Amino acid sequence: MPLLDPARWRLLHGGEAAAVEPATGEALGTFTLAAPSDVEEAALTAARAQRAWATAPYSERAAVLRRAGDLIRRHEPEIGEWIVRESGSIRGKADFEIRTASEECYEAAALAHRPLGQVLPSTAPRLSYTSRIPAGVVGVITPFNAPLVLAARSVAPALALGNAVVLKPDPRTAVCGGHALAAVFAEAGLPEGLLRVLPGGAETGRALVEDPRVRVVSFTGSTRAGRAVGELAARHLKRAHLELGGNSAFVVLEDADLDAAMSTAAWASFFHQGQVCMTAGRHLVHSSRYDEYVERLAAKADSLTVGDPYREQVHLGPVIDRGHLDRIDELVRGSAAAGVRIAAGGRYRDLFYRPTVLADAGPGSVGASPAYGREVFGPVAPVRAFDTLDEAVALAGDSGYGLALGIVTRDTARALDLADRVPAGLVHINDQTVNDEPIAPFGGLGDSGTGSRFGGEANLDAFTETRWTTVRATPAAYPF
Known part of the structure; x- marks a missing residue:
C-alpha cells in the first residue's frame, strides 16, 4: 500500500502549487501552500497535543521513533523515487538520505531515555538539581537540497525529547522533504497534532517564527535568510538554531x-x-x-x-x-x-x-x-x-x-x-568537506551559523530547556 496520500496535501489555505521534476519540468502532483492562518492553527493544535506527549513514558516516545526509522527503510522505493524526481538527486544520494534519515530516528529514540539532569552541591540544607524539560513547540524550516535528512535531523530529536513540531519545508521539495516524513510518523503511531507540515514561502516562515507558541526555531538555509530568521526570533525572545551557508x-x-x-x-x-x-x-x-x-x-x-x-x-x-x-x-x-x-x-x-x-x-x-x-x-x-x-x-x-x-x-x-x-x-x-553523521555535532561559525549544533548530544541543548529545582524539608527562615 502506498505511503503517500495526495489528498492529505490539499488541506491548507495558501493556494495551489505543483511538485515539479527539475529534469523534465513535469508536474508530479499538486498540493496546497500554507497561509499564516494555517501556522496559527497548527501551532495551537501542536501546543495542546504537546502537553500529553511530554508526560508520556520515554519508552512510548522511543518506540514511535524506532518505528519511524523502520518505516523510512520499508518505504524506501516510494520515498527514494520522490527524492530523485522532486529534488533532482541521483539514486545514490537518495539512498544516502533514506539511510541517514532512518538513523536520525534511531539516534533520536536513544535521546528519549538520556539522563534528565544533574544533582548539584548546595551551601544550604536542601536538595538542588537540574532537569531538562521539553521546549514546547519547535518550528523547523528546511531547504530543498537534502530535504528528507535536513527535516529528520530536527524533527526526530525534537519529538523524541517531548516536543511538538511545525515543519515548513521548501515548497520545491514539499513532498520528499515534508509530506513523506509526516506520513511516516503517522504510520509509526505519533499522536495527532504533534507534527504538522506547512510548505510555504517567506510569509509562512515569518508567521512560524513570530507565533508565540513556537519557542525554538531550527532553521537550515542561506545566510541571507538565516539573518532574517535570527533577527526576528531575537525580537520575540526565542532561540534560533541557524545552520547556514558556506564557502x-x-x-x-x-x-x-x-x-x-x-x-x-x-x-x-x-x-x-x-x-x-x-x-x-x-x-x-x-x-x-x-x-x-x-x-x-x-x-x-x-x-x-x-x-x-x-x-x-x-x-x-x-x-x-x-x-x-x-x-x-x-x-x-x-x-x-x-x-x-x-x-x-x-x-x-x-x-x-x-x-x-x-x-x-x-x-x-x-x-x-x-x-x-x-x-x-x-x-x-x-x-x-x-x-x-x-x-x-x-x-x-x-x-x-x-x-x-x-x-x-x-x-x-x-x-x-x-x-x-x-x-x-x-x-x-584526508577527506572531503561533505560529511555528516547523526551522532556527530554539526554546525558552523560566522556566516555559516550561530555556533549551534545538531546531532548526538547537541540535540539535548537544541530542543530542551534546563530547569533548576531546590527542595527543603521545611520552609526556610530569613532575616525578615
Missing part, C-alpha cells in the same frame, strides 16, 4: 597523493550538483602541485555524466530551478570576465550544468572573482595556488564563512596544526 576550503599540501585525492576533490565540489552547504568552494593547492591538480580535476569533471537521474545512470542531475541556474552561471561568467580561466565546464543545457573547474581564481575582492568569494551552491570548483603553510592558513581563513575544512596530506600532524589555525565547525583530514 569551505579544501587544502591540498605538497605531499598529497593526487591519485587518491582526485575522487575526494571532485566529490567535494560536484556532489548533488554542488547544492550542499559543505561543498568545497575553494580548492587551495600547493604551487608545486597546482598545474597537475588543475589538469587532473578538469579531466575528472569532463568525464562525469550529467543528465536525468530518474531515467539515466548519471553522476550529476539538474539544479533545482532556472533562477538558481542563472545565478550559478552569472558567477562563473563574472569570474571569467575578471580573468579566471574556465578549465572545464562552464556550459549548461536546460537545468543541467556541467561540472566546472575555474583555474587561477584569486581571493581579491568578491567582485573581481565572484565564484571564489561567494557561496556558488552549484557544481563549480575554483582553484588557487599557495606557496607556504602560513599562506594556506591565511587563504583558508579568509572568508566570513566557517563551516567545513578539508585537508589532504600524508603528514596528519601537520594537518592538525593547520586545522587549529582555521576557524571551522567541521574538519576532515
Whole structure:
C-alpha cells in the first residue's frame, strides 16, 4: 500500500502549487501552500497535543521513533523515487538520505531515555538539581537540497525529547522533504497534532517564527535568510538554531597523493550538483602541485555524466530551478570576465550544468572573482595556488564563512596544526568537506551559523530547556 496520500496535501489555505521534476519540468502532483492562518492553527493544535506527549513514558516516545526509522527503510522505493524526481538527486544520494534519515530516528529514540539532569552541591540544607524539560513547540524550516535528512535531523530529536513540531519545508521539495516524513510518523503511531507540515514561502516562515507558541526555531538555509530568521526570533525572545551557508576550503599540501585525492576533490565540489552547504568552494593547492591538480580535476569533471537521474545512470542531475541556474552561471561568467580561466565546464543545457573547474581564481575582492568569494551552491570548483603553510592558513581563513575544512596530506600532524589555525565547525583530514553523521555535532561559525549544533548530544541543548529545582524539608527562615 502506498505511503503517500495526495489528498492529505490539499488541506491548507495558501493556494495551489505543483511538485515539479527539475529534469523534465513535469508536474508530479499538486498540493496546497500554507497561509499564516494555517501556522496559527497548527501551532495551537501542536501546543495542546504537546502537553500529553511530554508526560508520556520515554519508552512510548522511543518506540514511535524506532518505528519511524523502520518505516523510512520499508518505504524506501516510494520515498527514494520522490527524492530523485522532486529534488533532482541521483539514486545514490537518495539512498544516502533514506539511510541517514532512518538513523536520525534511531539516534533520536536513544535521546528519549538520556539522563534528565544533574544533582548539584548546595551551601544550604536542601536538595538542588537540574532537569531538562521539553521546549514546547519547535518550528523547523528546511531547504530543498537534502530535504528528507535536513527535516529528520530536527524533527526526530525534537519529538523524541517531548516536543511538538511545525515543519515548513521548501515548497520545491514539499513532498520528499515534508509530506513523506509526516506520513511516516503517522504510520509509526505519533499522536495527532504533534507534527504538522506547512510548505510555504517567506510569509509562512515569518508567521512560524513570530507565533508565540513556537519557542525554538531550527532553521537550515542561506545566510541571507538565516539573518532574517535570527533577527526576528531575537525580537520575540526565542532561540534560533541557524545552520547556514558556506564557502569551505579544501587544502591540498605538497605531499598529497593526487591519485587518491582526485575522487575526494571532485566529490567535494560536484556532489548533488554542488547544492550542499559543505561543498568545497575553494580548492587551495600547493604551487608545486597546482598545474597537475588543475589538469587532473578538469579531466575528472569532463568525464562525469550529467543528465536525468530518474531515467539515466548519471553522476550529476539538474539544479533545482532556472533562477538558481542563472545565478550559478552569472558567477562563473563574472569570474571569467575578471580573468579566471574556465578549465572545464562552464556550459549548461536546460537545468543541467556541467561540472566546472575555474583555474587561477584569486581571493581579491568578491567582485573581481565572484565564484571564489561567494557561496556558488552549484557544481563549480575554483582553484588557487599557495606557496607556504602560513599562506594556506591565511587563504583558508579568509572568508566570513566557517563551516567545513578539508585537508589532504600524508603528514596528519601537520594537518592538525593547520586545522587549529582555521576557524571551522567541521574538519576532515584526508577527506572531503561533505560529511555528516547523526551522532556527530554539526554546525558552523560566522556566516555559516550561530555556533549551534545538531546531532548526538547537541540535540539535548537544541530542543530542551534546563530547569533548576531546590527542595527543603521545611520552609526556610530569613532575616525578615
